[in-house]
Amino acid sequence: MSAIPIALRVNGRGHALDVRPHHTLLEVLRDQIGLTGTKECCSEGECGACTVLLDGRAVTSCLVLAVEAEGADVVTIEGLAAGGRLDRLQQSFIDAGAVQCGFCIPGMIVAAKYLLTTNPHPTVDEIQNGLSGNLCRCGGYSRIIDAVASAARSDR
Amino acid sequence: METSWVGRSAPRDGGVDRVTGAQQYVADIHLANVLHVKLVHLNCARARIAGIDTANAARVDGVRCIMTAADLPQPVPRYGPVREDRPVLAVGETKFFGEPVAAVAAETEDAAEAAAALIGVDHEELPAVLSVDAALDPAAPLVQDPALRANDPLAQTNLLGEWRFTWGEPADARADCIVENDYSFPMVTHFAIEPHGFLAAPDPEGVTIWSPIQHPYILQRVVASALGWPVSRVRVIAPDPGGGFGGKGWPKFEPLMAFLALRTGRPVRLVLTLEETFQQVRRTSARAHVRTGFDLAGRLVFQDIHADFLVGAYADIGGRVVSKAGYAACGPYRTPHARITARAVLSHTTPSTAFRGFGTPQASWAVESQLNAAAAKLGIDPVEIRLRNVPARGEAFIPGETPADGEWDSALRHAAREIGWQEPLARRRGRGISLGVKSSATASASFALVRLHYDGSASVLSGTSDMGQGARTVLKQIAAQELGIPLERIAVVMGDTSVVPFDSSTSASRSTVFMGNAIVKACRDIKDTLQRMAAETFAVGEDAVTAANGYVRVGGRELTYDQLLKSHFGPPRGEVIGIGQERNPFVADHPLGGKPAFWELMCAAAEVEVDPDTGMVQITRLALVSDIGKALNPQQVEAQDEGAAVMGLGHTFMEQLLLDDHGRIRNLGALDYRIPTIQDVPSSLHSVLIENADGPGPYGAKGAGEGGTLAIAAAVGAAVNQAAGVEIRDLPLTPERVWRAICEREGAPATTVARRS
Numbered sequence: 075m076s077a078i079p080i081a082l083r084v085n086g087r088g089h090a091l092d093v094r095p096h097h098t099l100l101e102v103l104r105d106q107i108g109l110t111g112t113k114e115c116c117s118e119g120e121c122g123a124c125t126v127l128l129d130g131r132a133v134t135s136c137l138v139l140a141v142e143a144e145g146a147d148v149v150t151i152e153g154l155a156a157g158g159r160l161d162r163l164q165q166s167f168i169d170a171g172a173v174q175c176g177f178c179i180p181g182m183i184v185a186a187k188y189l190l191t192t193n194p195h196p197t198v199d200e201i202q203n204g205l206s207g208n209l210c211r212c213g214g215y216s217r218i219i220d221a222v223a224s225a226a227r228s229d230r
Numbered sequence: 231m232e233t234s235w236v237g238r239s240a241p242r243d244g245g246v247d248r249v250t251g252a253q254q255y256v257a258d259i260h261l262a263n264v265l266h267v268k269l270v271h272l273n274c275a276r277a278r279i280a281g282i283d284t285a286n287a288a289r290v291d292g293v294r295c296i297m298t299a300a301d302l303p304q305p306v307p308r309y310g311p312v313r314e315d316r317p318v319l320a321v322g323e324t325k326f327f328g329e330p331v332a333a334v335a336a337e338t339e340d341a342a343e344a345a346a347a348l349i350g351v352d353h354e355e356l357p358a359v360l361s362v363d364a365a366l367d368p369a370a371p372l373v374q375d376p377a378l379r380a381n382d383p384l385a386q387t388n389l390l391g392e393w394r395f396t397w398g399e400p401a402d403a404r405a406d407c408i409v410e411n412d413y414s415f416p417m418v419t420h421f422a423i424e425p426h427g428f429l430a431a432p433d434p435e436g437v438t439i440w441s442p443i444q445h446p447y448i449l450q451r452v453v454a455s456a457l458g459w460p461v462s463r464v465r466v467i468a469p470d471p472g473g474g475f476g477g478k479g480w481p482k483f484e485p486l487m488a489f490l491a492l493r494t495g496r497p498v499r500l501v502l503t504l505e506e507t508f509q510q511v512r513r514t515s516a517r518a519h520v521r522t523g524f525d526l527a528g529r530l531v532f533q534d535i536h537a538d539f540l541v542g543a544y545a546d547i548g549g550r551v552v553s554k555a556g557y558a559a560c561g562p563y564r565t566p567h568a569r570i571t572a573r574a575v576l577s578h579t580t581p582s583t584a585f586r587g588f589g590t591p592q593a594s595w596a597v598e599s600q601l602n603a604a605a606a607k608l609g610i611d612p613v614e615i616r617l618r619n620v621p622a623r624g625e626a627f628i629p630g631e632t633p634a635d636g637e638w639d640s641a642l643r644h645a646a647r648e649i650g651w652q653e654p655l656a657r658r659r660g661r662g663i664s665l666g667v668k669s670s671a672t673a674s675a676s677f678a679l680v681r682l683h684y685d686g687s688a689s690v691l692s693g694t695s696d697m698g699q700g701a702r703t704v705l706k707q708i709a710a711q712e713l714g715i716p717l718e719r720i721a722v723v724m725g726d727t728s729v730v731p732f733d734s735s736t737s738a739s740r741s742t743v744f745m746g747n748a749i750v751k752a753c754r755d756i757k758d759t760l761q762r763m764a765a766e767t768f769a770v771g772e773d774a775v776t777a778a779n780g781y782v783r784v785g786g787r788e789l790t791y792d793q794l795l796k797s798h799f800g801p802p803r804g805e806v807i808g809i810g811q812e813r814n815p816f817v818a819d820h821p822l823g824g825k826p827a828f829w830e831l832m833c834a835a836a837e838v839e840v841d842p843d844t845g846m847v848q849i850t851r852l853a854l855v856s857d858i859g860k861a862l863n864p865q866q867v868e869a870q871d872e873g874a875a876v877m878g879l880g881h882t883f884m885e886q887l888l889l890d891d892h893g894r895i896r897n898l899g900a901l902d903y904r905i906p907t908i909q910d911v912p913s914s915l916h917s918v919l920i921e922n923a924d925g926p927g928p929y930g931a932k933g934a935g936e937g938g939t940l941a942i943a944a945a946v947g948a949a950v951n952q953a954a955g956v957e958i959r960d961l962p963l964t965p966e967r968v969w970r971a972i973c974e975r976e977g978a979p980a981t982t983v984a985r986r987s
Contacts, residue, residue: 108260109251110257111251111252112251113257114257116504116901117503118901120900120901121423152252155250160249164246164250168242171239171865173248174242174698174700174870175422175471175472175473175697175698176244176247176248176249176470177423177473178423180249183249203909205908208908209423209905209907210908211420211475211877212698212869213869213872213873214872214875214911215906216911216915217869218908
């Protein structure tokens with residue numbers, strides 16, 4: 075199997091990569107670019123741990139082939155904190171006590187970022203809907219809801 | 231003025247790394263020159279292995295090593311935390327679906343996967359024992375070879391162990407009201423969001439293992455034993471687990487990885503898929519037959535409990551789960567006469583291991599549901615019947631045992647009040663309440679080192695693992711409190727057996743109590759040394775010196791720690807090392823090897839609404855009350871209680887591993903095995919902490935974090951039963967199960983959909 079050249083922007087930085095046709099965006103982000111903040115759990119698009127923004131839309135990067143991302147603009151969890159300053163969602167997750175083991179958190183925060191981009195002031199129902207594809211096993215989810223609601227409020 | 235570092239919700243240590251993606255979990259660690267490992271297993275539980283053909287696999291580009299049992303020292307080393315019964319690779323016969331028969335190490339993951347698929351295993355599937363009944367059939371094949379169970383009277387059976395606990399005279403006890411029922415609890419899996427992963431590399435001293443293990447020192451012992459080496463040659467590096475819940479407590483593939491690293495002379499890496507993880511860890515399923523006797527006032531006369539727990543093919547920690555759950559199976563109630571039999575039944579299934587609650591959720595489901603059934607039969611309120619049986623503080627509810635160490639009646643009253651227990655019930659709604667009590671750590675030991683550096687900052691060295699419970703934060707708060715040093719000047723170092731001193735385990739909600747006390751003692755050791763130093767430096771008696779809150783006072787002089795250290799050590803500098811240990815001794819004739827250090831108590835009260843047309847249950851109110859002594863970090867304790875409760879909702883409503891006739895897990899993976907999502911949480915969840923500073927830990931703390939799993943099922947089950955007018959004794963309460971029970975009650979065949987207004 076030969077490698078296929080693709081161009082990708084990740085967190086604002088251009089990458090020219092040779093990728094294997096069956097490798098996912100998740101694998102390329104983690105193994106070829108070295109951005110390990112995006113996590114792998116179920117590998118079938120159910121848990122949301124690998125959520126990234128692909129041209130502004132939240133996707134589970136385990137279900138996107140790297141070649142499909144050719145030319146795309148990708149934002150991962152590493153791309154949220156600008157100039158060393160945490161994104162308001164990142165801070166609100168810490169403040170609300172929504173972070174426990176933390177393994178689901180990168181995907182959760184990126185999914186929440188997408189939610190707030192598309193719906194800056196979501197109701198609790200809308201938050202639950204927006205994050206229904208992201209599993210957490212440590213917490214009771216209520217702190218995650220609080221964190222997103224609080225980040226949304228801080229935008230007012 | 232004295233600053234209090236405990237009792238406040240200090241932000242999570244490592245929180246920033248966790249929200250930015252910088253936190254390094256085991257799969258994020260890159261080792262140069264690493265080989266990727268893929269395991270080979272069969273598509274059935276039990277099979278006789280006739281031969282393994284590796285020729286085609288060996289030809290795959292990049293393959294560096296293919297290992298089967300024949301490539302290991304003979305006889306093949308076996309390992310396990312209690313019994314060394316699990317072979318490093320299957321020998322002659324596989325015992326469960328997912329047991330590896332071979333391992334491939336290659337330059338890339340792709341090559342390892344391709345080669346693994348080309349390994350031909352000539353095998354004959356054999357009948358597998360997959361249930362308690364099948365295992366106990368006298369004609370059943372023996373799961374474990376009796377030759378490996380020398381001196382074990384149960385060697386010719388499929389029982390791993392049987393434990394009997396009796397007090398009073400249960401055979402002669404007479405009761406006015408007897409309730410007798412059967413209950414079942416499903417096989418569930420941990421589903422930590424981080425799948426298991428392992429790295430190993432040869433090092434000049436021996437071998438280094440990276441594993442997100444909860445108990446690094448148990449792993450070190452088990453790997454050393456499998457290799458036949460002293461523990462000093464095995465270094466365990468334990469990155470913070472991405473969720474553990476007991477599933478990462480006990481060694482899994484680390485011994486195999488050690489052999490692979492030593493054979494190839496290179497670092498090796500194995501990250502399991504979620505599906506493979508499901509095949510390696512689970513909670514025991516259980517069924518219980520319970521007879522419970524009461525007098526007319528609802529006071530317990532006897533409890534006669536027979537519980538069979540289906541453990542897997544190897545012991546892992548399964549026997550301990552069953553004995554400990556059995557011991558406290560009567561729950562937090564004064565029981566004049568008790569007869570408890572708890573059996574661990576071997577089967578050709580995934581070895582069951584520790585899982586939050588450690589067997590108690592299974593027992594609680596039965597025993598608490600019995601109380602609810604009795605309350606209905608006797609016409610007594612479910613809160614009231616519990617109040618009549620719950621022990622007062624200081625009362626030994628198991629004879630001779632650690633007595634009740636809290637005000638458990640107030641937990642009941644609190645929880646009931648939180649959900650409006652006395653308010654009129656709306657249509658289709660029901661309420662339920664349950665207590666749950668778990669025996670905490672018994673014989674165990676924690677050692678801590680605290681180093682006070684010459685600039686007055688400090689490092690805490692602890693063998694505890696932070697798997698999300700927040701141990702780093704709380705242990706830092708304790709050191710800050712004891713030394714009078716701000717949090718930001720303290721580092722907590724964990725997860726490396728070459729650096730941190732011995733600790734038994736991060737389990738049984740023990741770390742705050744045991745490691746916390748060890749750190750308190752290490753800090754006091756430092757203060758004693760500072761006192762001696764100051765006395766020596768200033769040529770005064772030790773009683774003229776006090777060390778507290780970050781200062782040493784000598785007569786009228788007040789020095790900060792760094793001032794004292796500088797004047798004591800001079801330009802070469804130095805440090806003060808404090809040592810602390812906290813041990814609960816081993817008691818040979820105690821059924822558990824020692825008394826529980828404390829009881830972990832939780833009360834759950836739930837209000838639900840049941841849709842009779844679909845069997846769907848919605849939780850309208852849920853209250854959790856835990857008796858925790860002292861919340862050193864209230865936000866973290868509450869978050870733990872909430873998380874445990876939602877995990878409990880998983881086994882209550884939706885989670886169950888289903889096996890086919892070949893012993894394969896049918897719902898393998900996240901698509902088919904559902905855990906609670908953000909849409910499944912109750913709209914109203916209140917966590918209440920009872921703090922009476924009556925625990926054995928620092929500042930009166932008790933352990934916490936498992937409680938939520940203990941009491942949820944029975945509270946919710948009772949609420950569902952009341953709302954739907956049914957009595958279900960099998961978990962999970964899936965919509966189909968609830969709907970069928972409603973149809974049955976109404977005499978309608980469940981195959982037709984009845985229209986209801």
